[in-house]
Structures are given as C-alpha cells and as structure tokens.
Amino acid sequence: xxxxxxxxxxxxxxxxxxxxxxxxxxxxxxxxxxxxxxxxxxxxxxxxxxxxxxxxxxxxxxxxxxxxxxxxxxxxxxxxxxxxxxxxxxxxxxxxxxxxxxxxxxxxxxxxxxxxxxxxxxxxxxxxxxxxxxxxxxxxxxxxxxxxxxxxxxxxxxxxxxxxxxxxxxxxxxxxxxxxxxxxxxxxxxxxxxxxxxxxxxxxxxxxxxxxxxxxxxxxxxxxxxxx
Numbered sequence: 001x002x003x004x005x006x007x008x009x010x011x012x013x014x015x016x017x018x019x020x021x022x023x024x025x026x027x028x029x030x031x032x033x034x035x036x037x038x039x040x041x042x043x044x045x046x047x048x049x050x051x052x053x054x055x056x057x058x059x060x061x062x063x064x065x066x067x068x069x070x071x072x073x074x075x076x077x078x079x080x081x082x083x084x085x086x087x088x089x090x091x092x093x094x095x096x097x098x099x100x101x102x103x104x105x106x107x108x109x110x111x112x113x114x115x116x117x118x119x120x121x122x123x124x125x126x127x128x129x130x131x132x133x134x135x136x137x138x139x140x141x142x143x144x145x146x147x148x149x150x151x152x153x154x155x156x157x158x159x160x161x162x163x164x165x166x167x168x169x170x171x172x173x174x175x176x177x178x179x180x181x182x183x184x185x186x187x188x189x190x191x192x193x194x195x196x197x198x199x200x201x202x203x204x205x206x207x208x209x210x211x212x213x214x215x216x217x218x219x220x221x222x223x224x225x226x227x228x
Contacts, residue, residue, distance in 0.1 A: 083155060086122035087197045091115060091156075095190050095204050097212040098170055107167040107222070110214060112192060114163075114226065116156040124162055124226050125153035126195025132187040132214050139184035142168075142216050146223040154226045167222040170215045183217035190214055 084090075092115045098108035112130070116122055127147035134141070146164060154162045171180050188211065193199035206212040 083121050083123045085196065086114060086116060086124050086156060086194055088194065088200050090118035090120075090122050091194070092117050093192045093200060093202050095192065095202050095214070097204050097206055097214050098168075099207050102169045102171050104173055108170040110166040110168065112164045112166060112223075112226075113161050114156070114194070115161040116158055119158050121155060121157050123153045123155045124194060128164070128195060128223070128226070129193045129199070130166060130221070130223055131191040131193075131199065132185055132216060133189075133191075134185045135188055136186070142185050142187075142219065142221050144221040144223040146225050149223065149225040152225065154228055156228065160228060162226040162228050164226040165224040167224065169217045169220065172217045181215065183215045185214070185216040187214040187216070188212075 094111075094113040094115070096111040096113065098110050100108060102108040112128070114124060114128075127145040129145040130143070132142040144166070149164075156162055170183065172183060173180070187204060189201050189203055191199040191201045204212050204214045
C-alpha cells in the first residue's frame with residue numbers, strides 16, 4: 001500500500017508540473033498581442049511618411065504659386081518699358097511759315113514739325129508752347145500754347161514726325177495797301193518748348209527750307225494740337 005501511495009503521489013507531482021508548464025505557455029501566448037501591437041505600430045510610421053509626402057506636396061504647390069507671382073512681377077516690371085516723353089534731346093523741330101497769306105475770313109497757317117531722332121519711340125502729351133520775338137524788339141513777344149486745342153498723347157516711332165498748325169494773321173487789314181504786310185512781330189526765329197521740357201530756338205523757314213519770316217499782325221495766334 002505504501003508503495004502504491006508513493007507512486008500516486010509521484011504521478012500527481014508530475015501532473016502538477018505539466019500543468020504549470022502549460023500555464024507558462026499560455027502566458028507567453030497572452031504576451032504575443034503586445035508584440036503584434038508593436039508590429040502594428042510600423043504601419044503607423046508608414047502613415048507618418050505619407051503625411052510627410054503630403055507636406056512636401058504643399059511645398060511644391062507653394063513653389064508653383066511663387067513662380068506665378070514672380071512672373072506677375074516680371075510683367076509689372078515691364079512697365080519700366082513704358083514709352084517716354086519726347087524731349088529736346090530726342091527730337092528735332094522745324095517751323096515752317098505759312099505758304100499762303102491770310103484773308104479776312106481765313107488765317108494763315110504755319111506748321112510746327114516734331115521729328116523723333118532717337119532710336120526709341122517717344123510720346124508728346126501735354127501743352128507745347130511757342131514764343132516769337134520781334135527781331136527789332138519793337139513789339140511784345142507773341143506767346144501761345146496748344147493746351148486749349150487738346151493734349152491727347154501722340155506717339156512717335158523712331159524717325160516719325162508729328163505736325164501742328166499755328167493759325168495767325170500775317171496781313172494788316174486795317175492799314176493802307178502799302179502797309180498791309182507790316183506787322184508788329186517779324187521774327188526770323190521762334191522758340192518751341194515741348195511739354196515739361198526746356199525751349200529751343202529754331203529758324204523760321206519756308207516750304208523749300210529757305211530762311212523766312214514769321215510775320216504776325218495782332219495777338220490772336222492759335223496753336224493747334226499735334227497729330228501724327
């Protein structure tokens with residue numbers, strides 16, 4: 001009996017040890033979900049990489065927008081190429097006296113010619129003035145500008161010419177026949193000043209380019225607007 005009892009006790013001991021071992025394996029199996037959780041965190045990092053790529057995409061988009069803005073500024077910068085005003089340095093002036101005398105109903109018409117002598121286009125905008133002084137200094141100067149005639153811009157390409165008429169009386173209709181051509185101002189030179197520019201003195205010529213006289217009887221001088 002004692003031998004059987006000892007054998008039974010040994011058998012129970014072995015069974016207990018086996019049960020303990022099984023519980024240990026189950027504990028390890030229970031720990032395995034945490035390992036799986038750790039493995040699952042790796043895809044999380046992958047999602048973080050996707051977010052990073054998305055941010056990079058925004059950077060690219062911002063760069064594109066910046067380029068567009070830069071292009072806009074370039075266009076704005078193109079305004080630096082806006083046509084400049086015609087000046088004494090970029091033009092020549094010719095004053096041609098009237099080829100026909102005035103009548104009591106129609107004035108004589110002299111012509112002012114502005115030619116662009118530069119290599120770039122320029123514009124005439126604003127009032128151009130005219131001053132004519134009597135060669136003998138016996139009368140007050142004649143002064144006129146074309147502000148009343150309109151000051152719309154006239155663009156001149158290199159070599160192009162703009163013209164404007166100057167209307168005046170070159171005969172004295174109140175005097176005797178012999179004195180009809182004797183006027184208060186007889187000028188062989190006139191001064192022309194483009195808008196916001198210094199004046200320049202030029203010789204009066206006739207239609208063929210020979211020397212002539214700007215013979216003005218009376219103060220009524222009308223400076224017309226320029227046209228190309």
